[in-house]
Amino acid sequence: MKRANTRPVRAGTVIIGGGNPIVVQSMCATRTTDIEATAAQAKMLHEAGAGLVRIAVDSAKDVAALAEIRARVPEANLVVDLQENYRLITQVAPHVNKVRYNPGHLYHHERQKTVREKVAFIAETAARHDLAVRVGVNCGSVDPDMDAKFEGADPPGLEGVTAMVESALEHCAILDDLRFDRYVVSLKDSDPRKVIESNVRFAVVRPEVPLHLGVTEAGMLPDGAIKTRIAFEQLLSRGIGDTIRVSLTLPFAEKWREVEVGRQIIADVEAGRFRSVPQFLEGGLNIISCPSCSRVENEAFVDLAFKVKEMTAYAKEYDITIAVMGCRVNGPGETDDADLGLWCAPTFVNLKKGEQELGAFPYDTVLDRLKEELDRLIEEKKAAAARA
Template sequence: MRISRNPTRSVRIGSIEIGAAHPISVQSMTATHTQNIDATVGQVNALHAAGADIVRIAVDSDKDAAALAEIRAQTSANLSVDLQENYRLAAKVAPHVDKIRYNPGHLYHHEKSRPWQEKVAFIANVAQEHDCAIRIGVNCGSIDPAKKSKFDPADAIGPILESGLEHCEYLEELGFTRFVVSMKDSDPSQVVTINQQFAARRPDIPLHLGVTEAGLPPDGIIKTRIAFEQLIGRGIGDTIRVSLTVPNPRKPEEIQAGRSILDDIYAGRLRSVVALDPTALNIISCPSCSRVENEAFVELAQDVKEMTQYAKNHAITIAVMGCRVNGPGETDDADLGLWCGPTRVNLKKGEESLGAFPYDEILGKLKAELDKIIAQREAVSQTSPIPK
């Protein structure tokens, strides 16, 4: 299958180049705790052996940053670091990685009185000094509130798109052009729309593609395939990640799934349907990563999927998130949401908190709320007038 790729500029990340005419790269993220050096090195090297072109590691503290130096010494993989609220950690990790990823929506958490432009300038200066690329990573569930407030609440795409474009323009004003952009959502159709619109306005900037919180396989692979086939088939996308909720030993499955999807697209073996069934139960769950405070999160996501099968014909979205960093915000748009702490799971109905419960009680609490939603919707449908 002949695909005419968008004429994006070339961006070097360690030993590889992405964008332009270079092959689409495949990447993943570690799920081990970064300070567990042996486990993290083992997973980085397992992903690298499986064909990962880039491996991302989360760094949330000074101790994580110190561990990263040891990890770097024990692997030849191209490493990306995932910064969260503390943008100043960039200075400590940049000597040991090939790319720095920051989320515009997380910048406002740290040093709130300082404008985001100063924080981005700090990251760009550090990246320039240490020969690092940058990824601007915009996620649907973690948009800066100041940016989000400028759009209609029903507009899920506008804040993501404008945030990405705004940060691109500012980095270029600083003279820094060695960057890529990702704009992710848990809805494959939204991912397609956002990236198509961005590519139409900035076809020169390389795009990293992914469906965030795609969930458990095989559903997570299907959701991702739907987005990738539509985007890559149109020449959009320079690097990809398949984000799956899987136990640590199975992390290389993300790489295998990504390679398989790319092979099928280029061979013309397109498998995806036009769209997901909008009348069916939709379970989204984030990929396990080092921020997960209890690995029981992965088992919980599997249990939720099994327990809710009786509701599979109801258009209800349930989100299962693994940490307190992304969990609270990225469950807001779900009908029911779970975000997991070390010993308790927080249950939400939309943006409303319903309490925190032990892991061995949460399924019962979730089922009770799910039954309420089903009963309420059935009552409404029975009292609604029949269309003439």
Template sequence: MELRRNPTRAVRVGSCTIGGGHPIAVQSMTATHTQDIDATVAQVLDLEKAGADVIRIAVDSPKDAAALKEIRSQVKANLSVDLQENYRLAEQVAPYVDKIRYNPGHLYHHERSKPWQEKVAYIAQVAKDHDCALRVGVNCGSVDPAKKVDDYGGDENGPLLASAFEHCEYLDSIGFTRYVVSIKDSDPKNVIEVNKRFALQRPDIPLHLGVTEAGLPPDGIIKTRIAFEQLISQGIGDTIRVSLTVPNNRKHEEIEAGRKILADIAAGRVRSFVDFGLDTLNIISCPSCSRVENEAFIDLAQQVKEMTAYAKDHKITIAVMGCRVNGPGETDDADLGLWCGPNHVNLKKGPVELGHFKYDEILPRLKQELDLVIAEKSGQALTSS
């Protein structure tokens, strides 16, 4: 069947066009270290062969930017770049990519006294000068610190939506409309809600869909499918990414999973795992990317899943994050969080730091804390019953 689509404007990203009735584009991100040029080129080519329409590369330093220049000379793929705190790297990378992604929540970490509007105007001008599109990437783990849930009547999605709307309004006001928006969460129910609410108010803006930190397959694919089925079947979504925790040589599985989900939705094969894993143990883990400092993170995520299986009937969230860039903030909302450094794993209980442990020491300590959380939640349940 033909998918109904919201009448979004068209945003060109190299040879690909997102929105405007064009086919839903499928994206992924390289997991190799950007400065390892040969490995990154090989992964770009592998993702392109798998059917990726746009491929994102992380750039965190001038050395990464210099490597990107050489990578661009060896590939023809539509490239997107992922900026984090240092928004001024945009000028160094824009000549070599087709799209720049910035996170509104990360604009506050660099040049803190400067208004965010001035920073966005700079990024937009760089993009315009170099024929690049933009993605405004709003993420549950890194929101504008000035936006508190209490300011939105306790609406947990209020800060995400407010940040997305204000950045769209500002970009429109300065005459830059060549952008897409993503609003991501690790909970597919929240992904569905925020994107529905955004599309209701701004149906003209192309949406990039994804469940962040979806985790290991097959659970990560099912979580993503939940969100995509509910949104795409209602005309919402113009480009997608399936974010999976997989080894570097299996990154193409993100593309294959995305295309399979789209084909199933188009054919009416909607599985509707509406409540999958949302009221039981939930393991979330970020997709492997170039910021991972120790690839043992991927094995650790699998070990955590296996070790915690005994708690499967408890509504507990455990987050396993692969780097210091997103790990500290994006584990705050989990009951227990692990973010991985080069030699140690940092353990948290909500926003509280519990210490750091060697990779071969973390699982026994995690089990101790998990048992405590189970006891605490069981006690709360008994008290409230």
């Protein structure tokens, strides 16, 4: 496989970039405070071939559990998302090999400080503890200033790509100025076309920076694997991509399938076997759902996502996007661009139509209300087609 000449970045026992084998990643779906289950799943993912295993840490209890998980699974290279609290890096650093921060989340936390000050805190701590860093830019949580600055800069279908790329480039420049080069970058969206475009644009400007590839909220099998394959085939075949994450909504016991799908895509591209289905992007019902990870606030989210897929099958011919999100991190922002969105709280589900909030409903009744809104949306589309 053709590979870009990126610099090598070590994360524990794996090296990302530098012509090394592409590293497959996954993320534990268990609650971090459930030490027994999380350690078992981290071990399972590692043995399935995940070179890096990510764990969600959001509290002091999670940090304490992480230390025990690290002790139980010393063979796995662990990664932690800093999410909204970048200062957690000081507590998790002794137990992991890599951290990821989101520039959009960094923007919102401790607004009295400059972005550079916050990035410097992360870089200095990472250097002191021998950690790699991922700058993870996501479609639904771009720095608002960057989003506003480049509003309208992209053609239809690629909205937001320029803001994503510029955000990543800005943070690369800050890290370079801080003389910290042990970082990789990711630019993710739930639309494979935006993933392809953003990573190609970035690679032209910063070809030496290793790239972490992923399609966010790819959804359930088989659609989630198809969306991911479309993006990965186009990028890996151009030499773009040094580590990958397949994000699928799966029963918690089947998280190993993310690793399996990722390894299969790499093997197929290496062998010249291309299985993309481009017509998948030409319209019709599109269900996006975030991966079943340890940030999920109610495990009923996974069951709900499968029920949404089953219930909405009758609308497959309509160009409608439905988003099902499992937590407050992805939920509010990343349902905005969907026609209908559900983001799941611990005891209820928030239903949205675009950015409009329609209310909060119990898990056992939200499907009925979703169907009402879907039927209404279908009628609107029929009426619009009749007028055209």
